[in-house]
Amino acid sequence: MIPGNAHFDTTKGHIESRKAHAIDVTTDDAKDTQKEVPFKGNVSLEKLEKVLKENPNNVPFMVLTVTNNTVGGQPVSMKNIKETCTLCHKYNVPVIMDSARFAENAYFIKVREEGYANKSIKEIVREMYADVDAATMSAKKDGIVNMGGFIATNREDWFEGAKLFCIPIEGYVTYGGMSGRDLNALAQGLNENTEFDMLETRIHQVKYLAEKLDEYGIPYQRPAGGHAIFVDADKVLTHVPKEEFPAQTLTCELYLEAGIRGVEVGFMLADRDPETKENRFNGLDLLRLAIPRRVYTDNHMDVIAAALKNVYDRREQITRGVAIEWEAPLMRHFTVKLKRLG
Numbered sequence: 001m002i003p004g005n006a007h008f009d010t011t012k013g014h015i016e017s018r019k020a021h022a023i024d025v026t027t028d029d030a031k032d033t034q035k036e037v038p039f040k041g042n043v044s045l046e047k048l049e050k051v052l053k054e055n056p057n058n059v060p061f062m063v064l065t066v067t068n069n070t071v072g073g074q075p076v077s078m079k080n081i082k083e084t085c086t087l088c089h090k091y092n093v094p095v096i097m098d099s100a101r102f103a104e105n106a107y108f109i110k111v112r113e114e115g116y117a118n119k120s121i122k123e124i125v126r127e128m129y130a131d132v133d134a135a136t137m138s139a140k141k142d143g144i145v146n147m148g149g150f151i152a153t154n155r156e157d158w159f160e161g162a163k164l165f166c167i168p169i170e171g172y173v174t175y176g177g178m179s180g181r182d183l184n185a186l187a188q189g190l191n192e193n194t195e196f197d198m199l200e201t202r203i204h205q206v207k208y209l210a211e212k213l214d215e216y217g218i219p220y221q222r223p224a225g226g227h228a229i230f231v232d233a234d235k236v237l238t239h240v241p242k243e244e245f246p247a248q249t250l251t252c253e254l255y256l257e258a259g260i261r262g263v264e265v266g267f268m269l270a271d272r273d274p275e276t277k278e279n280r281f282n283g284l285d286l287l288r289l290a291i292p293r294r295v296y297t298d299n300h301m302d303v304i305a306a307a308l309k310n311v312y313d314r315r316e317q318i319t320r321g322v323a324i325e326w327e328a329p330l331m332r333h334f335t336v337k338l339k340r341l342g
C-alpha cells in the first residue's frame, strides 16, 4: 500500500505495475473545483493515518507530491509537509517527496503561508526537505532542463541499493544517465528557478490566463495553480456522459478549434481498477493547460482563452464524446486510440 496526495499518473503506473496499490489521501477540499483554499494539494492526515493503521508492515513508503499536479498544480503547506512526516515516522514509514514542481510549491508557501513572507525560496526549500527521507525529481519541470532527473536520499541503505540498479539500467553512478554537461545545466536551472522573481513571472502568467477565463465564466480548479490551468470539464460539457469521457472530448474540441494541445487529466488517465477492470470515475475530470516556462507571451494566453470561449459558447451542442477503440493494459492514456461519437 502506497498512500500519497494524488500520485502523478506515471508514479501510480509504476506502483501498480509492481502489484502495489496507490491510495489517494488528498484532502477533500481538492474535489470541489470552485472552493478557494490556499493549500488544496494537502494531505488529509485522517485519511493517511487510517491507511497506516490498517496496514501495519505493509506500507514501504508514502509519496508526498509537491505541488500536487493531479488535482491542479495545487500546493502543499509547510505545516502539512511537517505533520505528514511526523505521522509517517510515528508508524516507521519513510516519506518520498515527488519533487517535479517543488520550487512552485515553495513560492506558494512564501506568498500564502503565515511566517514565510520574509524567507527566501531557497530557505523555504531547505525547510521543506528537512524531514523527508528521499526525493525523486523529474528535472525538466522545476529544474528547467530539456531532460533528466535524479533520486536523492539521506538514507545510506537506499543510496547503496539504488546505485546497484544504475549499472544495468544506465551505467555506473558517476558516468551513466545524465552527461556532465546536462548536470551542469541542471545545477544552473535549480539555482535560477529558486529565485523569487523567476517564479513570480511564471506563476503570474498562469494567473493571467485564469483571469481571462474568469472574464468568460469558464470554470477551472480554483485558485489557479503553479504550472497550469485545469478546466473543469464536468461543468462545461454537461451533456456528455462520463462513459464518453467529457474532459478528453473537451481536449479534442480545443485542438480542433485552434490547434491548442492540452491534455486530459481525468477519467481516461484514471485508468481501470487493476482488480475489477472497471473504469475509475470517482475523481475529477479536467482538461490541463500546462504552460511551458519562458516560451509563451501573454498574447498567447489571450488566444488560448478566446479559443476556449468559442468552445464554451457552443457547449450545449456538444452532446457526444469519444469511445475507446484500443487501450494498453497500463497507463492507457499515453497511447489510447479513440473514436469520435455522434
Ligand SMILES: Cc1ncc(COP(=O)(O)O)c(C=O)c1O
Binding pocket: 008, 010, 011, 065, 066, 067, 069, 098, 099, 100, 101, 138, 139, 141, 149
Ligand atoms: C509530480 C510529478 N511527478 C512526476 C512527473 C513525471 O515525470 P517524467 O515524465 O519525467 O516521468 C511529473 C510530470 O509532470 C510530475 O508533475
